Amino acid sequence: MQLVITEKPSVAKSIAQVLHAAEAKNGYLQGNGYLVSWCVGHLVELASADSYREEWKKWSHEQLPIIPDVWQYKVKESTRKQYEVLKTLLHDPQVAEVVCATDAGREGELIFRLVYEQAGCTKPFKRLWISSMEERAIVDGFANLRDGREYDNLYLSAVCRSEADWLVGINATRLFTVLYRHRLTVGRVQTPTLAMMVDREQSISDFKKERYFMVHLLCGGLDAVTGRIDEQDKAEEIMGACQKGQALVVSVKQEEKSVYPPKLYDLTTLQRDANRLFGFTAQQTLDYTQSLYEQKLVTYPRTDSQFLTDDMEKNALESAAAVQMVFPFMQSSLPVPDVGRVMDSRKVSDHHAIIPTVEIEKTDLGKVPGGERQILSLIAMRLLCATGEIHKIESVKAELECNGILFTASGKTILQNGWKTTEEQFLKEYKTGKKNDKEEVPLPGLAEGMTFHDVDTKVSEHYTSPPKHFTEDTLLSAMEHAGSEEMGEEVERKGLGTPATRAAIIEKLVEKGFVERKNKQMLPTEDGVKLITVLPEVVKSPKLTAEWENDLTLISKGEKSSEVFMEGIEAMVSALVHTYHEVDESKQGMFSSDREAVGRCPKCGGNVYEGRTNFYCENKDCDFALLKNNRYFASMRKELTKPVVQALLKNGKAKVSGLYSKKKDSTFAATIHMDTSGKYPQFSMTFDGEKGSKGKKVNKERGSKHE
Secondary structure, eight states, X not given: OEEEEEXXXXXXXXXXXXXXXXXXXXXXXXXXXXXXXXXXXXXXXXXXXXXXXXXXXXXXXXXXXXXXXXXXXXXXXXXXXXXXXXXXXHTOTTOOEEEEESOSSHHHHHHHHHHXXXXXXXXXXXXXXXXXXXXXXXXXXXXXXEEGGGGHHHHHHHHHHHHHHHHHHHHHHHHHHHHHTSOOOOOTTHHHHHHHHHHHHHHHHHOOOOEEEEEXXXXXXXXXXXXXXXXXXXXXXHHHHHTTOOEEEEEEEXXXXXXXXXXXXXXXXXXXXXHHHHOOOXXXXXXXXXXXXXXXXXXXXXOOOOSBOTTOHHHHHHHHHHHHHHOGGGOSOOOSOOGGGGBOGGGOXXXXXXXXXXXXXXXXXXXXXXXXXXHHHXXXXXXXXXXXXXXXXXXXXXXXXXXXXXXXXXXXXXXXXXXXXXXXXXXXXXXXXXXXXXXXXXXXXXXXXXXXXXXEEEEEEEEOOOOOOOBHHHHHHHHHHTTXXXXXXXXXXXXXXXXXXHHHHHHHHHHTTSEEEETTEEEEOHHHHHHHHHSOHHHXXXXXXXXXXXXXXXXXXXXXXXXXXXXXXXXXXXXHHHHOOOOOGGGXXXXXXXXXXXXXXXXXXXXXXXXXXXXXXXXXXXXXXXXXXXXXXXXXXXXXXXXXXXXHHHHSEEEEEEEXXXXXXXXXXXXXXXXXXXXXXXXXXXXXXXXXXXXEEEOOOOOOTTO
C-alpha cells in the first residue's frame, strides 16, 4: 500500500478522487491500495533559541552569537494532531512506500521531509512532480513517479534557507534589540527589501526639481519641439526668432517596427500586473491563483518561468481554444495561436509558466469569486497575447530647421494591431488600465525639402520629476532584479527572495509596522526608516542577499556545498556580533522616546509598553507579557485593550463590559482579576456583590514579550 502525503487537505481530496481512495478516515482518505493524507503547511519547524540552553533565554549581548551545534526541530502545537496522524500512517505495517505529493518546489519539499525525518521514517519514498491539478496530469504524474532521493539537493537548499534565516533573524534581532532597547526585527530578506524602500524615499526627499523649457514649432498640422532649454530668456529668444519665419524639413526617417507579444506569466509578473490593473496585493494574487490551481483551473502558480516545455504544444492549443470559448470578450478572428513562440524547455526550471487549463470549459465562471475570476481572466488574456500576432507600427521621425534651430517631431501609424487587440478587449471589459496621454499619432505627409511659411511658435514650461514611490508592482520588480547590476549573466538566480516568498516578505514588513500601504503606494514608516538608519550594510545589502539566493539555487542543483554556505552565514553573524557591541547613549532611546508606558510591570516594576500584538515589559530579563488576543478574553469574544490592561496593572482587576456568554447567547459585564504570582498571568471573574471568584482560572496566557 502507498501512503500519499500532500501539502493541503484540498489537494489531498483532489488526488484521492483520481486514485479512487474515497473512504474518509480520521485525518486521511483510503481506498484502491492508497492512503492519502495531508500536512497543514509546516507541521515541523526549527526549535526556538530558548529550547537549546537555559542561558539563551536571556536577551543579552553576552549570549550572542547563538549558533546551535546540532539543529533541533519541534512539532508545531497548533497542528500536532495532524502530525500524529501522519506519524501513525508512516509507521503503519501496511504502508510499503510513501509518495511525497506536497507542492513541487523548495518549500513543499521541506514540509514533507521534516515530517518524514521527525517521525523517524525509513521507508522508501517517491516524488510526485506535477504542474497542474487536472486529472490527466495527476494520472500521468503517478505513472511517472520519481525516486524521492533525486530531490535531496532541493531539500538541502530548503534546510539551508531555513537555518540561514533563523541564524540571521535570531542574532541580528536580539543584537539590535538589546543595543537600542526596543524590539527591532531583522530578517535576511525583509531587511534588504525595506532598505530599498527607505533609499527610494530618501531619493524622493533629496530631489530638487529643476525647471526647463521647450520651444514648439507649429506648422502644417504638426508640433515640432526643441530639446531641453534651461533658461527661459533663451527659450523666448528662440521663439521670437522663429515666429512667422520659414521652416525647412531637413530629414524624414521612416522605420517599420515590430512589437513582439509579451511572455507568459510567471508568478512575479502576474502579481505585478494584478497590482497595477486591479490593485491586488501580491499576497492576494498568490492566494487567488493558488485557489484556482486547487480548483484545477490554472497550472502551478509558484513558478519563475515564462515558457512552456517543448512537449506542451497540444496543451497550449487546447488551453487557448478553451479561453476563447469561455471568455466571450476574447473571441475574435484570431489566427491559430503561435504556441511555438512560448515553448522552450531550456528556460523552464522546476515549473513552466502559468496558463489556464482546459477544465475552464466545464466551469461556471459565474460561480468563481470575483477576485479569482479577475486573475483567471488575466492569465487567459496573457496566453492569447503571448501566442498572438506581432504588433507592427510605422515610426516616422522628422527634423525641421528654422533660423538655424533644429526641431523634431515624431509619430506612428499602426500597420497591424496583432496581440494588442486582445489586450485592448480585456482592458475595456474590466475598465482598467490608463490611456497613454503621450501616445503618438501619425504625422502629416512630409518629405525632405518641404518648406512651411509664417510658422507659429510657443514656449512650454516643464519640471523634472522625482523618482516615484514604490507600488507593489514596482517593488516586486525591484526585488526580482536586486543586485543584478553587479551580478554576471551566468548567475542562476538574481533578486531578493523567490516568486513564492516575495508576497509574504512584503506582508511581514507591513505586519511589523515597518511599511504601510497608502492607496497603491508602499511607504516605509518612521520606525522602518529608523531601523535602516541604524543597521549595518551587511544585513541590509540587497546585493549580498541576492548572492545568497543564488547560492541556494546552486545548492539545489548540487553545484555548491551547503557546508560552505552555512559557514559563510555563521561567520557573518559572528562578525556582526563582535563588531557591534555598544551604541552611543544618545541613540539608545531613539526608538522608544515617543512611547507611552501603559503601566508598571507587576513582576519587576519596569514600564509596560503596547506592541502590535501584545503588551510587554521593557526589561528584557522579565518574562511578563499579555497577548492582545488573550485566550481567556477571546473565549468571551473580547480583545485585551489598552484601558483594560491599564486597570489590571494599576489595580490587579478591571471592570469589563461586552463579554459574551455562549451558553446564554448574550453579553454581560464582570470584574476580571489578574494574578501574577505564578510564571504566567492567570485570570478569574467576579460579579458585583460577589466576594468569590467565578470562572475557571486560565494559565499559559503569556505572549512572547519580544513580539
